[in-house]
Amino acid sequence: MKQAPFIAVEGPIGAGKTTLASMLSTELHLPIIKEIVEENPFLDKFYQNIDEWSFQLEMFFLCNRYKQLEDTGLQYIEKAQPVISDYHIYKNLIFAERTLKGVKLEKYRQIYHLLTDDMPKPDIIIYIKADLDTLLGRIRKRARSFEQEMDPAYLEQLIIDYDKGIQFLAEQSPSPRILTVNGNEIDFVENQAQFKQIVSDVKELI
Ligand SMILES: Nc1ncnc2c1ncn2[C@@H]1O[C@H](COP(=O)(O)OP(=O)(O)OP(=O)(O)O)[C@@H](O)[C@H]1O
Ligand SMILES: Nc1nc(=O)c2ncn([C@H]3C[C@H](O)[C@@H](CO)O3)c2[nH]1
Numbered sequence: 001m002k003q004a005p006f007i008a009v010e011g012p013i014g015a016g017k018t019t020l021a022s023m024l025s026t027e028l029h030l031p032i033i034k035e036i037v038e039e040n041p042f043l044d045k046f047y048q049n050i051d052e053w054s055f056q057l058e059m060f061f062l063c064n065r066y067k068q069l070e071d072t073g074l075q076y077i078e079k080a081q082p083v084i085s086d087y088h089i090y091k092n093l094i095f096a097e098r099t100l101k102g103v104k105l106e107k108y109r110q111i112y113h114l115l116t117d118d119m120p121k122p123d124i125i126i127y128i129k130a131d132l133d134t135l136l137g138r139i140r141k142r143a144r145s146f147e148q149e150m151d152p153a154y155l156e157q158l159i160i161d162y163d164k165g166i167q168f169l170a171e172q173s174p175s176p177r178i179l180t181v182n183g184n185e186i187d188f189v190e191n192q193a194q195f196k197q198i199v200s201d202v203k204e205l206i
Contacts (some may be wrong), residue, residue, distance in 0.1 A: 004080045005206050006072075006120060010089040010166065011128030012158045013147070014138040015183050019129065020198070021086035025189065027199050033072055033085040034062050037144075044146040050154075054099035060107055064130050066115045077120040082206075089127060091117050094165040098157060124205050125176045126198075130183030132156050132198050177205045 007030070009021040018034060025032035037043070042057040069089055076083040096108050118204040130138075135155055139147050170178055179201050181188075 001055045001118075003123075004076070004082040005124050006077055006082070006122045007084040007124040007126065007202070008122035009084070009086050009126045010088050010091065010162070011130065011183065012026065012135060012162045013141065013155060014135045014152075015128040015130050016138070016188070017128060018086045019113055020126065020181070021084050023195060024126075024199065024202060025084050028082075028084070028202070030082050030084045031076065033059075033083060035068075035087050047146045047150060050099055052168055054096075055108070057101060058092065059096070059111075059131065062108075062112060062115065065089055065092060066119075069116070069119050073120045076102045088122055088169070089119065089177055090165060090169060092116075094158070094161050098154075099163055121172075121176070123174070123176050124202070125166065125169065125178045126181060126202065127162075128172075128181045128183040130159075132159060134184045135159070179205055182204075 004057060007021075007024070009017045009024070011017055021032055021034070024030065040057075040060060042053050042060055046057040065087070066089075068085075072083055074083065075081075094108070095113055096105065096112070100108050132152060132155060136152060139150065139155075152206040166178065169176060179198075186194045188197070188198055
């Protein structure tokens with residue numbers, strides 16, 4: 001290893017971020033940072049009425065991820081120890097740009113930049129791309145109750161937003177190394193050879 005990597009796994013809802021990050025954490029003996037889902041008091045309400053609950057939800061995610069990133073910096077990055085996370089902090093902005101409008105979006109942007117601009121950023125991103133049918137299938141299979149009524153148009157838009165967001169990150173300086181995984185065709189859950197190929201691709205980036 002040249003330098004202790006900070007790896008983030010990203011992709012739209014249900015792409016397999018937590019699954020792949022957990023598998024890589026075990027395989028590569030990396031500590032894992034996972035986003036908080038079950039204790040989120042706004043997700044249920046948000047999916048029932050996005051306009052009404054988006055600001056509370058986005059702020060909740062931002063505050064939680066800020067705290068996790070702060071801890072990650074202290075526990076791993078500053079000690080030059082490798083770590084893998086099932087999200088990139090930039091996902092906050094990807095979602096907020098879609099769910100917020102007007103003054104709230106403007107205020108959110110300012111708070112986002114204030115909190116995160118000077119925080120450590122992942123130097124490796126594993127981007128799982130998948131199309132709408134694949135994601136809807138996985139969301140159905142996972143069966144979280146609050147996600148079952150999700151508007152497919154919202155998810156379809158997020159797929160596009162994610163492509164633009166990852167492209168934006170790729171253009172940053174210093175630019176992260178990005179490994180794109182085809183989540184439609186690569187079944188890293190059931191197919192051991194396909195998972196091993198991802199492991200080998202990740203090792204080349206480290
Ligand atoms: N490549 C894959 N092949 C088959 N099943 C998969 C694959 N990736 C994920 N799954 C399944 O899809 C479901 C969603 O995966 P997971 O929870 O890891 O997604 P996520 O991207 O972390 O979701 P979220 O955006 O909600 O945090 C799980 O049931 C998982 O087992
Ligand atoms: N609006 C919004 N903003 C976020 O930053 C965000 N991060 C995750 N999610 C949703 C996707 C899954 O349903 C569920 C678990 O990932 O939470 C988000 N929703």
